[in-house]
Amino acid sequence: MFYIFKHLSSYIRPYKKAFGLAVTLTLVQNGLNYLFPQFVKGVFDQVFPRITEEKGLLLLLAWCAGILLLGFVRATILRFGIVNYEGTANRIAANLRNALYEKLHKAPLSYYGTMRTGDLMSRLTLDVQMVQMFFAFVFSHALSCFLTIGAVVLLMFLASWKMALIVLAFLPVIIVALIRFSRTTAKGVKARQEQAGNLTAVLQENITGIRVVKSFATEEQEIEKFKEENWKLRGANLRVTLLNARMLPLLILFTGAGTLVVLGVGGRLVSAGEITIGSFMAFNSYLGLLGWPMWMLAPTLSHIKQAEGSARRLLEIFQAPEEVRPAKPVRREIRGEIRFEDVSFAYTNPEGTVAVLDKINLRIDPGEKVAVIGLTGSGKSTLVNLIPRLYRPTSGKIYLDGIDLNDWDLDTLRRQIGLVDQETFLFSTTIAENIAFGAPETGTEEERTRAIINAARKARIHDFIVGLPEHYNTIVGERGVGLSGGQKQRVAIARALFTNPKILILDDSTSSVDPETEKEIQESLKELMAGRTTIIVTQRMSMARLADRIILLSGGGIKAEGEHRFLYDSNHYYRLLHDIQLKQIERPEEELLRGLEGL
Known part of the structure; x- marks a missing residue:
């Protein structure tokens, strides 16, 4: 007692x-x-x-x-x-x-x-x-x-x-x-x-x-x-x-x-x-x-x-740990320069520790578009989840605009990063509220509505929404069960764009859409990525080729990086990934394993 x-x-x-x-x-x-x-x-x-x-x-x-x-x-x-x-x-x-x-x-x-x-x-x-x-x-x-x-x-x-x-x-x-x-x-x-x-x-x-x-x-x-x-x-x-x-x-x-x-x-x-x-x-x-x-x-x-x-x-x-918040947090507009210095990361679970990233060194310039590719489990999602501080590195440092990432105010940081996760989650509320989720309620109701519609147009989901009985006031159902996978991902893209982020992270964001819809989103993304630091995590070469630079991850480390043509000519594994998607290889699994051995 x-x-x-x-x-x-x-x-x-x-x-x-x-x-x-x-x-x-x-x-x-x-x-x-x-x-x-x-x-x-x-x-x-x-x-x-x-x-x-x-x-x-x-x-x-x-x-x-x-x-x-x-x-x-x-x-x-x-x-x-x-x-x-x-x-x-x-x-x-x-x-x-x-x-x-x-x-x-x-x-x-x-x-x-x-x-x-x-x-x-x-x-x-x-x-x-x-x-x-x-x-x-x-x-x-x-x-x-x-x-x-x-x-x-x-x-x-x-x-x-x-x-x-x-x-x-x-x-x-x-x-x-x-x-x-x-x-x-x-x-x-x-x-x-x-x-x-x-x-x-x-x-x-x-x-x-x-x-x-x-x-x-x-x-x-x-x-x-x-x-x-x-x-x-x-x-x-x-x-x-x-x-x-x-x-x-x-x-x-x-x-x-x-x-x-x-x-x-x-x-x-x-x-x-x-x-x-x-x-x-x-x-x-x-x-x-x-x-x-x-x-x-x-x-x-x-x-x-x-x-x-x-x-x-x-x-x-x-008694659970809390997210680290600095004593004197940095609160200012982000330019978008990201730098990884000897960053390693390991997940801890009841069974033990699982190493995912090992001594990553990477620099992304403001406004640069970078694609990260690799097999499942290579650490792609973990790498981008470190940027909004969803996880903290086991060792090493990450800098944003030359400032230690841990010194940034957490809310300021995350509100300037648009993240579209590979596992799209929508709340059981209206489509409009899902798109505007997390954004400060500023301006008039009319201005907010225009901003929601504008974000939906950019994500190529507006036409679908206006075809619904309640339009933007349609309830999507718990976890978005009322929408298809592709529709949910486009709503998630609209949500990320609503706040006009300085950094845009697309974590396999077109994995559930058909080729035609993917092309529409890609055309839209070309415009949306302009002037933003953009990181595209993807398995699809068509998405990767939107980037200025492509990074190949394997075994927790960066094995190669450069433009598409350079990697295609110089890296056997990258060429295999590309040709498999174009259906130019009969037995892709065997060839991929051979390619991995050569990395």
Whole structure:
């Protein structure tokens, strides 16, 4: 419990007054609970002996009215306490979700390579919900349990120290059992939460990749995979339930045995005149008050352990690294000169480290058009992803306009770079909002609309859009499922052009379009690339020939560079790539392998 307050204190602190009020109401409500046995004692010791007197009935009614009033006040305070706890818990949970979401956006792209999307979703939903439950009622139950046990034992000693000692004799056994139960439950709860994350990951992957699942007719296999993970979660839930089920009967047994012994000893003490019958009844009322927290202690401790497990999983996100932001960032317009000096890069994943780039030295002048070609896995996409600082080099330096790339303000840098990724992603919103995504809202609505249409025209997608029922207000569907691959890529190109970037990066941006559409885009790109530093990552020679210079990547290094004619005449591998695409080679795979051996 203290772990939650210690490590999530900054997210609780804004609501400390509301939470403090809720705790105060809990203390008052518990204090009123302890008055009830005193009323019972008064009825037996002061009212019943005088019941036959003239005002005896009136006295009884007065005491009963007092008991009813006490119950009403308790119920009112309890109601306000519940509302306060629930409201505070909701605000804390909302604050946590906002902070987690913000943290995930600050984390570098490499962080997502080590985490499963479904597991992250599970943490932001199920684990936050578990922490919310802790503040909504688990904490108040725990506070009431410990306060009641302490206060009631003290009041029992005041009523009859002999009977209190009997009750106290049972407590150590119960406490030891609870401690052992708590430790065992913590392990079961952790396993359950991890399995819940696994199940969410499977669900998310299958919903996201439903096209692939249906295309390969693997529905039955995926259903079986989901069932397997679901049964594992069921088993984990069952193990936690069985732990709770073992503890509760044990507590009932001990408290029941204690009650029987107290009744026997108490009866003898009343007969001997050592205590009054009112004290005896009050003691039994205290014993009744003690029963509820003893029974609730086991499930409450279980919920606390669950909340602690969730808090630890949330803390792992908060402890994730963040994108480096310089103390004195450079904010100015980019000219477009890019320089790589001995740049190496390696991906880190749970299985180890995978080297991708090795000591890259490269200079791109402002306004120059450079194409990067090579086989899949040669490091082409990684190379261009280093420029907007989506990844950081493992070693070496990258300079932009002569300034260390790490010294540039991240937002200033990225807003002046237009990136069209090979895996086109569109949001489930209108085409217009997808094109204008990420751009500052400046100018009038009419000017913004004209800019959107202009970007769409340049990307050769305007005619298609105006043919849609809602034109630019057409919802494309989640992940752009309402558009073909080529249409999505042209919308992505329009999005990159909307901000009029100084650097344009096209990462295999025509891979999903037909030859006719590719020609249209190429004609458009000739105009768009003028005056911009442009990097074209491609497998298509027709795209590569748009560049002033072509770079051939292989094995993480630059193997050759120059104009098309120079490379075609001087580099056997480049010539193979070119001729294969023109279908001048019968067995391209064998020839490519031979060409690679010669690099």
